[in-house]
Amino acid sequence: MATYSTNEFRGGLKLLLDGDPCVIIENEFVKPGKGQAFNRVKLRNLKTGRVLEKTFKSGESVEAADVMDRDLQYLYNDGEYWYFMDNESFEQYQADAHAMGDAVKWIKDQDVCNVTLWNNQPILVEAPNFVVLEITDTDPGLKGDTSGGGGKPATLETGAVVRVPLFVQIGEKIKVDTRKGEYISRAKD
C-alpha cells in the first residue's frame, strides 16, 4: 500500500479517503509556535465531485489512491456512456455522465482527453484546455461592432453556449478555453 506523508502534499496529489479517491486542490501548512502542526487540505472527491476540507496532523501518512492519468481518444456516445480508446493498447473504456462532468460540453469525436482511471474505470474526464468548435447558432443581426465590448451568446456544435464578440458569425470556428468557458479567438484553419 503506497502512502504519502503530509510533507509530500501538493496540488494534484491523489489520496484515498474513506474508500474514495480524492485529489488535493490546496494544501496549507498551519502551526502554532508552541503546538501541533497541521496541514489544512482542500480536496475534490473524484467519485462524487464534492469538494471537502480536511485537516491532517503534520507528519501523518495517508493512503495513496491507486489512480492513473491516461490520454485517451474520445470515440462516441451511445446516449448513456461516453467511449474512449487508448491509442497504444486499443483498450476501450466507458465513462458515465458523472465522470464526464463539464467535459461533455466541449469534446468532439477524435479529441484526446486526460482521463483519470480508478480500478481501471474512468472517474474523471478532462476536456483539452483549448478546443476549436464551430458556431451553429448566434444572432446574425448584430454586426459592425468591433470594439470587443459587450458580445453575444453563441451556440457551439457540441451544444455549449459561450459569449463571443459581435463580429463572429454562424459557421465560423472559434477557439475556446474550456477551463473558463471563454472565447479566445477566431480559429484560422
Place this chain on the structure above:
Amino acid sequence: MAHRLRARAELLRRVRSFLDARGVMEVCTPVLSRAAGTDPAIEPLQTRYTGPEHPRGVDLYLQTSPEFPMKRLLAEGSGPIYQLAQVFRDGEYGPRHNPEFSMLEWYRPGFDHHQLMGEVADLVNHCLEEQWDVEKIAYVDLFLEHLGFHPLDADLATLRAVAREQGLLVENLADRDQWLDLFMSMVIEPRLGRNRLTFVYDYPASQASLARLNPRNSRLASRFELYFRGVELANGFHELTDAAEQRRRFEEENRQRERKGQRRLPLDENLLAAMDAGLPDCAGVALGLDRLLMLKLNASCLDDVLSFSLKNA
C-alpha cells in the same frame, strides 16, 4: 525588492531605537549549542563541528530561539537585554513559516507577563507606525466566547462534537492539547486581532514548559501570545526560575518525545546551572520579525518579505 529591503532596515532601526531608549541592552549569543530545547512541537536542525577542542567531532544544534543563553546572561546580572536573532526550526515551511527566520527576543527583570504585554504593544505600534487599541483576553474565556466550551474541563467527546459543528474533519488527535491547538489554529486565530492588538494570556500549564504557574490556579501558566490580523506574532512568559522544576519539565518533554517517536534531546545543563545559581524574576518575549514586516507591508506570505526563502536560499 528595494522597497522590502528598505522596509526591513527601517523596522530594525525602529526596534533598536525603541528598546535602546528604554535602557534594554542589545546582546549576541551563539547560534550553535550542544544542547537543545526539548519542546516536542519544535524540532531543531542539527549540524556537526570537527576540529580543535573536538578532534572526533561534536553534534551541535542550531538555536530554535536564543532563550537559553539569554537567560544565562540574565543570571549573570546582565539586566534587561534584547537580541535580534536568526533562529532555525525543522519541518516548518508555509505561508507563515520558513525554517530560518528572524526573531526579536527580550527580557525584563522585575516585570510580570502583564507588564511585558504593555511593552510589547508599545513596541509593535512603534514599529507599525500606528496606534492600535489593545485587547486582552484569558485563554479560558477565549474558548468560552468563541466555541462555548471550557478548554480544561470539557471532555474529549465535547471537543469532537464541536469540531464536527465547525466542519473540521480530522482524525488521530491523541490528547487535549492537540485538540485545543486545532481549534486555536483553524477557528479562533483567524478571528483575532482585527483592527486591534489582541493578547491571549494564562495558557494551560501543559502548553508552557518555560513559564511559571499561575499562583492562583496551577492548571494555568503565565504565558501570553499576541495576535494581529489573524497572525500569531509573539509569545511571552513570566519566566520559570526554579531550576529543579525546569529540569523535571525538560525530562517530561523528552519522555513525550519518545512516546511520539521523536529523538530525545540533550538538556541544557548550562541553563539549569545558571537557574540554580539564580535567574532573576523576569518576563521575556519572542516576536516574529518577518511576520511583523509581512503585516506592515500587507504581504500575504513570508516569501514576499524575505530576501530569499527556503525556495531559493
